[in-house]
Amino acid sequence: MIAEVGHYALVLALALALIQSTVPIAGARWNDVALMNVARSTALAQLLFVAFSFTALVMLHVTSDFSVVNVFENSHSMKPLIYKITGVWGNHEGSMLLWVSILALFGGLVAAFGNNLPLSLRAHVLAVQAWIASAFYLFILVTSNPFLRIANPPIEGRDLNPVLQDIGLAVHPPMLYLGYVGFSISFSFAVAALIEGRIDAAWARWVRPWTLVAWIFLTLGIAMGSYWAYYELGWGGWWFWDPVENASLMPWLAGTALLHSAVVMEKRNALKVWTILLSILTFSLSLLGTFLVRSGVLTSVHAFATDPTRGVFILLILCLFIGGGLSLYAWRASALKQGGLFAPISREGALVLNNLFLTTACATVFIGTLYPLALEVLTNDKISVGAPFFNLTFGPLFVPLMLAMPFGPLLAWKRGDLLGAAQRLTAAGIAALIIVAVVWAWTYGGSTFAPLAIGLAIFVISGAVSDLAERLALFRGPFAVSMQRARGLPRASWGTAFAHAGVGIALIGIVCETTWNSEYIGSMKPDAVAKLAGYELKLDGVTQRQGPNFREMIAQFTVSLDGKTLSVMTPSKRNFTTRGSSTTEAALLTRGASQLYISLGDTTAEGALAVRIYHKPLVLLIWWGPVLMAFGGMLSLSDRRLRVGAPKPAKASRALQAAE
């Protein structure tokens, strides 16, 4: 019963989406307020129905109703409750349902909080949103219905892929989807603006918070996924340049560019055409990511769907929206008026530079990800483009970007003073050089590249700090005045500083982990001792345990440093009986920002245990960086300007622009 009701709710959501796709557009044409307002109520009703449908699927999973194919294939009655719930989006059908639910959520949010948008703009935005939604509802209903029944219900399910039975799965996909799908809003706004042929600074003000929300979630989602891979896959690697990872990185890079170009548009009414294009591209890359993951065209860690009809269907959606969006752009973009002149050396210039490097870096990732696919289709040659390719292309492009990063916020709008900015960055530069010298001396004879990279990271961080110090007039006047300024400083400025510092912090983590990572791989018998980076790890013994739906072999290690016992680490190997597969549960010991990492291999005939032990210096900074970036984003989002004054009719806001 629940399954049928859920299915029916989904069909009704499709019907509502179809109404929402057409009626408001007609309303905007005829200037009919009632028809335009249909968009609002249908968007909210659609959200209600799809949420109901999603809840129904969750219910089916929680109650282990194995008469439903989706539940049978991905659940097991013995599975802990939390994984019964997260298993809903651990499979193709459920994750697509989550995708449309989030799409409807964003549409509903625009409908609920977009009261101060011009009526026709809101109608258009929601209509475009409904086009996307209709396409994906159809996709689900036609090719991936999660509510299908089995004629003869089995007693027990097939269980969820053990690798996915982890708390990481509870958080990672929803976060990532909130990011991916969040960019649909900027896409819809861009298409609406192109249809209306009107775009102004106020438009950027509406778009920016939505882009920012999506960007925050995507940043956290990617970081979360990376940490999940790090501890769950048992290899100690945190980024594999896997096509699926790249699929999430590309919208992030484009979204970061969009975030910055929207600032130029909002403040200076320039870069309009470019911002529109970026909005379209960012969401196109999100769709591409969905296609790559969901169609199964890639053979990769994440590809758990292999069904050609689905692939072709998503490809059609992809072509329709990307092709349609870009054609509309080509047709209408010339109608948008250019504005806001600026010199190459200026805040705008710096943001253009940022956009240039981010989009180019994004393009190299795009080539590296899709080239093997294209080659396979064209010549049947199978190649793999791995980490070396990306390190050689993506890396060099990020160096100038990060060098320029501290200068941006210090330059004035319209015409900047590069020399002045450089002078204000002297302290940051000196700090960076000192760090380079110290690290180089400390690791004498080691890598020459690592000290320089750390110096760059320090430059970025201290550059962010000097920007704040500059704005607060710290050390130049009484402390009380600085405090007062700190309170008055726009939250967006704080956000910029935190986000930029986050990039530097992540870079330190990346460099330290890749350069000074040490590992011990060998077989150990009980009471054997492994020495690594000053730590002594003694294998105490191996025990067996029965978990809810698996058997577990746990090894116990006592970790000591300089003869003092620090802690006990218990890596394990789990055998999942239902699927006959096993997972490696790595044990982590955190020391400051560094970690010791143990994962187990096979047991040999003589009772020795294969182990892999890593010492990863400052590895946690890799994820603290993105968390700081997201925090910066949240600060910026809470800015009064975006929260209160944002949506004003275009005319009024144009008058206000002069005062800024």
Add this chain to the structure above:
Amino acid sequence: MTRKQRRLTMIGGSLAVLAVAAGLVLNAMRDSIVFFSTPSMAAEKHIPAGKRFRLGGLVQPGSLVRGDNLAVSFSVADGSAMLPVAYKGILPDLFREGQGVIAEGALDASGVFKADTVLAKHDETYMPKDVADALKKQGHWKDDYGAKTRASAPTQGASK
């Protein structure tokens, strides 16, 4: 600066960055791309020793030998040819005899494939066999084995 000069500066700068990026991409394409081969393809192409490639196929049942200090050797077969592989380290969880595997490395002088990475391919979705077979017939099976092994290997996905 006039408007035109400004625009030219911008366009010139963008083109310079794009040219650098294109250079980087082409350079990286030349050096860091690894081709995929099955044992029979490797035999056909006469891949020289020391040239890196990805070897894919099934682990020949009964060929796995564990040596001292985590050294392992096994053979990868694709139905018509077989290639011995030497690896040192821990094999992935899903590595099994008779199952699919991808190894990355290069041939040495004696014709043994020295692998530095081993990825196991495995069945994650437990797709019913007839569905899998149908997919294979349509040629949509995204796996890298030769036609002969396809019928016997309902595997997909690579796991690290």
